Amino acid sequence: MKAIQLLSPNVLAVRDIPIPEPGAGEVLIKVRAVGICGTDISIYKGISPAPYPVVLGHEFCGDIVAMGAGVENVRLGDYVISEASWGCGTCHFCQRGLPSYCMKPFMYGRTCDGALAEYVRAPARIVHSVSRAVDPVEAQGVTAVATTLRAIRRSGLSVGQSAAVLGPGYTGLLLMQLAKLSGAGPVVVTGTNEERLQLARTFGADITVNIRQDGWADKLIEATDGFGPDVVFEASGRPDALAQGVAVVKKGGTIVAFGITGSPVENFDAGQLYKKDISIVGSKGGYFEYGNAVRALENQRLHTRELVTNIFQLEETPEAFRFITSNSRSVIRAVVLVS
Numbered sequence: 001m002k003a004i005q006l007l008s009p010n011v012l013a014v015r016d017i018p019i020p021e022p023g024a025g026e027v028l029i030k031v032r033a034v035g036i037c038g039t040d041i042s043i044y045k046g047i048s049p050a051p052y053p054v055v056l057g058h059e060f061c062g063d064i065v066a067m068g069a070g071v072e073n074v075r076l077g078d079y080v081i082s083e084a085s086w087g088c089g090t091c092h093f094c095q096r097g098l099p100s101y102c103m104k105p106f107m108y109g110r111t112c113d114g115a116l117a118e119y120v121r122a123p124a125r126i127v128h129s130v131s132r133a134v135d136p137v138e139a140q141g142v143t144a145v146a147t148t149l150r151a152i153r154r155s156g157l158s159v160g161q162s163a164a165v166l167g168p169g170y171t172g173l174l175l176m177q178l179a180k181l182s183g184a185g186p187v188v189v190t191g192t193n194e195e196r197l198q199l200a201r202t203f204g205a206d207i208t209v210n211i212r213q214d215g216w217a218d219k220l221i222e223a224t225d226g227f228g229p230d231v232v233f234e235a236s237g238r239p240d241a242l243a244q245g246v247a248v249v250k251k252g253g254t255i256v257a258f259g260i261t262g263s264p265v266e267n268f269d270a271g272q273l274y275k276k277d278i279s280i281v282g283s284k285g286g287y288f289e290y291g292n293a294v295r296a297l298e299n300q301r302l303h304t305r306e307l308v309t310n311i312f313q314l315e316e317t318p319e320a321f322r323f324i325t326s327n328s329r330s331v332i333r334a335v336v337l338v339s
């Protein structure tokens with residue numbers, strides 16, 4: 001089969017490799033579409049380690065074309081999505097039903113071959129059937145929906161509360177829509193990219209604030225009854241955004257550290273945690289939310305198709321990665337259509 005292998009940092013090649021054989025408890029998926037996320041880019045650049053050569057791609061959908069013994073939750077021919085990573089099943093945390101804290105986690109493109117290929121082998125227990133009414137270009141986004149759903153749950157956001165999403169990227173624009181669906185309001189989105197802020201308003205954001213403008217923090221606080229938002233979702237990945245969240249969040253409020261920052265937060269005023277009685281919570285992965293994320297897509301509760309800004313064919317993947325890394329301001333979500 002045709003597969004895209006990462007040979008070393010920044011070196012992707014189109015290769016012919018054998019079609020994997022599904023073992024017991026596994027399925028073979030003919031890949032339809034693969035979304036490229038920040039983690040793929042981090043592995044591509046060599047920032048996150050990977051066992052070269054490796055096939056990248058952990059957010060995808062496709063059809064089950066073969067299965068090993070003992071698979072009961074899905075059937076041959078099912079149109080499916082897969083969770084992006086999974087627990088070992090035997091460590092301290094897995095035994096307590098907490099696979100997100102697994103000591104030896106598995107992930108496509110990190111510990112085994114991923115989906116940027118014609119076929120991918122998957123553990124059946126992390127595979128979920130999806131209605132064929134969901135286009136592959138949308139279904140590939142289920143991991144992002146699951147991880148943002150989990151962030152909403154971690155935040156405790158409820159009807160009538162106000163929320164701010166810092167960073168109108170792919171996940172920020174999903175968080176904003178989920179905050180609205182949760183009954184929160186007003187929901188404010190902050191960022192620097194006017195086109196994306198406009199998109200946020202199109203999807204239902206009550207107010208957007210450009211942080212390049214003076215007095216943006218005051219504008220945000222004013223927009224949320226003068227107290228600041230009850231919940232702040234940090235979705236930009238910029239280290240200084242967490243400090244900004246602490247500065248603007250309402251007293252007693254919650255900040256969800258959702259964006260992945262590669263460096264420590266400078267000028268972080270920890271005294272404010274005490275003075276404002278603030279909670280900061282992290283949110284990693286989308287464990288236990290995939291079923292809900294599939295239903296949200298099936299019920300057309302989210303604008304996800306409009307977030308896909310670039311579509312590539314499988315053979316174009318090396319070019320796609322080069323394009324994404326040099327056009328980060330214009331690419332919201334890039335998808336590789338495989339079949």
Ligand SMILES: [Zn+2]
Pocket residue numbers: 037038039040058059084143
């Ligand atoms: Zn990802």
Ligand SMILES: [Zn+2]
Pocket residue numbers: 087088089090091092093094095099101102103104105
């Ligand atoms: Zn484990």
